[in-house]
């Protein structure tokens with residue numbers, strides 16, 4: 333498979349702050365790739381480098397073989413980026429916005445594809461509505477359509493479902509999945525890890541400007557295949573002796589690492605000795621969220 337995106341030793345500083353500390357990363361053509369990381373990890377900065385909006389201090393980036401700086405215009409045609417922030421011209425209708433964006437790429441007769449985008453993103457009945465009259469979720473749909481007007485082979489979605497209702501999520505993912513099936517390369521950043529787990533085949537995790545994990549989803553999940561012990565306690569307080577094993581708290585339950593079933597008895601003894609009662613106990617398989625928390629926790633410091 334050939335390379336869709338390549339970052340080579342990309343570094344970026346903002347004043348004294350090192351936002352990207354030398355990123356090497358390759359996304360192959362046709363992949364559905366997740367770029368994950370906590371707030372401030374550098375995901376948007378990396379995407380801005382790819383879109384030619386942020387100039388790296390050193391290193392390089394390319395899309396479908398086009399260098400994003402030396403060959404800016406060609407690179408720009410190869411990629412559609414759905415930005416995290418909503419930016420729009422309040423004086424245009426939805427259709428005008430898309431026609432204008434098509435013109436930016438020199439596409440004069442793009443109506444058939446614009447209609448398809450409107451239809452697939454649930455915007456058909458809003459085509460003639462003014463941008464400023466749309467709800468936030470509808471504006472986000474237009475941002476997605478705008479990024480796709482030139483049918484780019486590489487599509488990057490930066491938290492496309494933040495603050496978006498279930499209906500749009502389903503519409504959006506069905507459409508993006510279809511584009512991926514048709515051969516488009518997709519890169520997704522999201523804080524909804526179950527979306528990444530369902531959709532993506534390969535995953536990179538960024539932390540404080542560094543790549544801390546990069547693997548196929550299945551391999552990544554297997555390499556962190558430690559089971560978890562889910563405990564609900566009364567009173568709801570985890571005994572201090574168990575704190576080092578805590579991976580996360582979810583829906584009122586404590587999720588603890590359970591490397592070996594032999595640990596179970598001593599863990600329960602800790603609960604008893606602390607005078608705490610068990611409300612519920614369950615052994616659970618790790619999901620991407622617990623793998624993510626594990627990776628982020630272990631790489632700390």
Ligand SMILES: Nc1ncnc2c1ncn2[C@@H]1O[C@H](COP(=O)(O)OP(=O)(O)OP(=O)(O)O)[C@@H](O)[C@H]1O
Nearest residue numbers: 346349351369370371372373374375376377378416
């Ligand atoms: N123009 C800028 N000037 C100064 N600092 C910046 C600038 N852009 C980004 N940063 C800083 O760089 C770091 C990385 O930001 P970035 O937006 O890339 O993170 P992110 O992983 O996308 O986070 P989030 O999940 O919150 O979107 C942050 O600490 C941010 O404050």
